Amino acid sequence: MSPDGPRNGADGLPAVDGFPGPPHSLTTMLDEDHPLANREISLVDLLDRVLAKGVVVTGDLTVSIADVDLVRISLRALVSSINEKVPSPWEHGHPLDGWIRQD
């Protein structure tokens, strides 16, 4: 399989012609006035993906971020930092439960 060059439309991505400029991110696929365009990604959505998803290949420095305990520790920090600022008004709030994946 040949490498997908940036001008190779076969991958369905916008062609990069150098001008008016290459795409900076996937959200540039959206119209500028789309509500999601240029919106900062929420930390929890981000962590939901970078900590809990993505291919896990065992690294050499075997710390495994996939290790639930480690993730739990960092999430505890996250929860307490959020709770300091915004006390949770939700009756059903259950910090950590439901966020930690068992996979």
Add this chain to the structure above:
Amino acid sequence: MSRPEEASYVYAVCRPFDTATVNGLTGVGGHPVHFVVDADLAAAVSTVPLDEFDEQALHAKLEDLRWLEEVARAHHGVVDEVAARVVTVPLRLATVYRGDERVRQVLREHGEAFDASLRELLGRVELGVKVYADAGARAADPPVPAASVGESPGKAYLRKRRDQRNRRDDTWQKAVRLCDRVDEVLAGLASACARHQPQSAALSAAAGENVMNNAYLVDQERVADFFAAADELSSQAPEGTRVEVSGPWAPYSFANASATGVGP
């Protein structure tokens, strides 16, 4: 002369492409990004000081939210830039090797799995869809009927609680039906769906309870249709519920789809 030991932080695996288009791209700790290429595969890599990412350091730093956010945003920034240009498999945060030669070796070892993933993900992006139910907001809305004559404060209290509970149950039922409808419509526009655990209310800091947290793998030509359908569903969402879409994302939730040979 002791130079700090170095390691290779890998963000993602992609097809080789014209990396001149990402000149100057930096990742974690502001370290520049380069690409390690082996045959049809390339890895987006930063050379980082080993002691920032060894086991000990990570144990300590993962508890530091500011550090975690910085690294998460930097990691995502690189993944996103690369994915905007070429089909990309994002790796989990903090996948670190002892040097680029090891990265090349990993590309070779897992070549088939990466290749299969990249084929499947070609021309597709991930869209996140969450449904929230906010029974509390709704429960406050309807006027409370006046206490009937002779009703004791205790009874009035219990009745109020029961009414609240009924409204909450009603909101939950509406939310469940909305989730089914949303999933039915949007899955029809997607080539794959990943159903994730809802985010906890405390973490998401959003109003209401997250009751559905799905990711859909969508062909790029159908992204506009997908958004239109999601907007429509959102505008029809019953009182006390709402639909939120995020993305397009690099295919974080689908990176393992074919990569059965890759895993812990």
